[in-house]
Amino acid sequence: MRVYRKLLPTEAPLFHDHLGRLSPDDRISRFSGGVSAAALIEHVRRFDWRTGWLIGCFEGGRLRGVAELRWLDPGFGWRAELAVTVEEAWQDRGIGTELLRLAVIHARNRGLKSLYMICLTDNRRMQAIARKFEGDLIFEGSQVEADIAVPFPTQFSLLAEALGDSVSFARQWWAPLLGSNADRN
Ligand SMILES: CC(C)(COP(=O)(O)OP(=O)(O)OC[C@H]1O[C@@H](n2cnc3c(N)ncnc32)[C@H](O)[C@@H]1OP(=O)(O)O)[C@@H](O)C(=O)NCCC(=O)NCCS
Numbered sequence: 001m002r003v004y005r006k007l008l009p010t011e012a013p014l015f016h017d018h019l020g021r022l023s024p025d026d027r028i029s030r031f032s033g034g035v036s037a038a039a040l041i042e043h044v045r046r047f048d049w050r051t052g053w054l055i056g057c058f059e060g061g062r063l064r065g066v067a068e069l070r071w072l073d074p075g076f077g078w079r080a081e082l083a084v085t086v087e088e089a090w091q092d093r094g095i096g097t098e099l100l101r102l103a104v105i106h107a108r109n110r111g112l113k114s115l116y117m118i119c120l121t122d123n124r125r126m127q128a129i130a131r132k133f134e135g136d137l138i139f140e141g142s143q144v145e146a147d148i149a150v151p152f153p154t155q156f157s158l159l160a161e162a163l164g165d166s167v168s169f170a171r172q173w174w175a176p177l178l179g180s181n182a183d184r185n
Contacts, residue, residue, distance in 0.1 A: 001175050002095075004102055005168035007054040007066075015054055016044040018063045023088045029123050030085050032143065055102050057086070057095045061175065064090045067099035069107060069115075078113040082148075084126070096129050100148075102164070104133060107150045108157050117146040 007015060019027070019040050028034055035043070047054070051074040057065035065086040072079045082103055086095045107115055117135070119126040121144055127137060130146040138145045151157075 001060070001171060003058045003168050003171045003175070004098060005056060005058070005165065005172065006106075007056050007063075009049045011054075011056075011063075012044050012047065014056070014063045015047070015066060016040060018056075018066055018087065019044070019085065021087050022085060026085065026088060029120055029126070030083060032118065032120060053106055055099055055106060057090075057099060058172070059090065065095040065099055067103040069103055071110075071112070072116070078111065080107055080112050080115055082115045082117045084117075084129070091125070096125065097132060100129055100133060104148065104150055105157055105161050105164075109153045109161050111153065112150050114150055115148040117148070119144055119146070 019030075020037070022030060024034075031043075047068075048070070051071040053069045055067040055069070056063050066084070068083045068085070070081045071077075072081055082100070084096050084099050084103075086099075103115065117126070117130060121139060121142055123144070127144060127146070130137060130148060133148045135146040135148040138147075
């Protein structure tokens with residue numbers, strides 16, 4: 001069973017372990033360069049849960065993908081930085097696209113106006129996803145910056161997030177009762 005839901009601050013170790021399971025190439029793509037084990041620990045430790053949000057994709061109860069949102073210049077600007085990671089064996093199944101869709105809803109409902117992403121020029125997957133959300137791509141040297149406009153919140157976007165949270169909560173708690181068949185969905 002696949003469940004998309006926000007992570008709680010107490011679940012920071014799951015985020016760290018997910019980043020640790022990325023292949024070396026994917027880790028370079030995510031951080032635009034190599035990162036040591038110590039740097040990964042520091043990255044997770046410095047995540048500010050008051051101005052940042054993590055949306056996770058769980059498969060069979062394990063975290064396999066994350067959309068990481070960091071509000072840039074909280075209280076002044078209305079822009080957030082976004083990074084998406086999906087473990088190699090789970091790529092090309094639409095998870096990155098769904099995480100970005102949820103990140104846009106989340107940002108929208110908090111009044112943010114745009115999402116900013118940065119990736120390497122050879123990262124065709126990330127660029128393909130950004131284009132689906134009409135992101136403006138700017139190529140500069142070895143990097144690409146993508147700006148995705150976030151629409152104004154509406155009752156429907158608020159309802160979409162609330163319903164999504166409720167369904168995820170129910171699915172997560174029902175999964176153990178439904179047994180292993182649930183993991184095949
Ligand atoms: C980038 C990343 C998040 C994408 O996640 P994903 O779950 O594989 O993405 P999706 O399956 O939703 O979509 C991938 C899209 O890229 C397309 N794609 C895959 N390989 C491609 C290639 N070589 N050239 C062009 N498009 C490609 C797929 O066809 C798909 O598009 P479609 O849905 O229209 O068919 C994932 O590859 C990842 O974690 N990479 C490492 C970390 C990273 O680079 N993060 C981005 C920087 S912050």
